[in-house]
Amino acid sequence: MTSTLPALQDRLLQDGFAFVPADAMREQLDAASLPDWPAFTASWNELAPDTYLASVGRHRRRRHAVFSADARGVHREPHQPHYQSKTYNPLQGDIERWFEPVTADGASLRRILDFCHRCFGGLAPQVAHWQVEVHQFRIEARANEAGEPTPEGVHRDGVDYVLVLLVDRSNIESGTTTIHAADGRLLGSFTLTHPFDAALVDDARVFHGVTAVTPVDPSQPAHRDVLVVTFRDALRARGGA
Template structure:
């Protein structure tokens, strides 16, 4: 399901349309022109430019050294009740089982922490509150969430494509996922594909503009992203995204 700005609608109608899409097919693609007002309904994105600039300060993903050095990232963990504040937790590793990540599963991966100026800023605060409320609507029995936030930069070099999902088409082993485009510079491809449990493709779309977003019911569908290559090999090329995952605290990892 794709939500664009071509059909005027109020914010309540937009939320309802997205809710129905997640319930019906397990995913939705939202153009940034629709996503921005949803986020600004929570809080103005006053620090957006500083938020975007923080991707220039990500650190290499050392766990990918054996397959390539094209990914930079930072990581943070939050918790949230159904209402109230979203709280940042002490820095901790990111863990996925081999069931969900055959490339890097069953290990604790420690990444450099997200800067406090980013985690405390207006933009991320708005994004986290939106995801908590939107996905919480889809899961009314969930009282508290474990939330992980990943800043990713995928770099592409001549002859060395960047792999946004080196593990291939996969699930993250959580309840819900938000993928939000922050910046895309001199990049070709990077198409997101959505699949059912039998591997059939349900849809595809490419995040091209800031705040373009994918909303995914991770328990129902699989997702992957095709490799990115430089449009102009003589210039630097990267794809910057924010990934937010939510898992009920009642679930074990």
């Protein structure tokens, strides 16, 4: 299950990001033994509208949860708001945003969080305590309106490391992830197209964005479902950086 983890860590150290194809990610997660994966993916059908984004004329659905990670493992924390400064999110920064809590907290989510803890914790062994945030996103595309996976544009999240895991995409095209240097240079691009395709990002080193998604068949529903997990040094988080 962990045989290729050092190679992924080396790519993150070298490039600041890594695309992980579905087969490799399934190996990392031992996905064949996840009994609740169908229920986990179905939980995206229960996401609530992001009312904060709707107030500025954009649309998506989401749920959110906060965890902590340390030498004892990963632990869920009481429900709390998601906060980013305008430095990282000029569209919706400097406000506490409360979202409906993640309910699909079973074997699949815990396996993903454990993988992140091994991967990111191994890259920063000096960090004893991590603040972990989990975001379920559904981006919907309509005939007259493209869906925006990253409405804030090319950005950093203000954390240490990020996992973006594709859960499902239906009747959409595009949605290309782009990775950029601080000066805007394009460092790489790839499209998450299959369930379990993933991106790992060193948020302190590179910026990332995703192009808009449009329906293949405008007469049918179209969506892109992803799980985003962020890891941040808890000491830095408490300091407000």
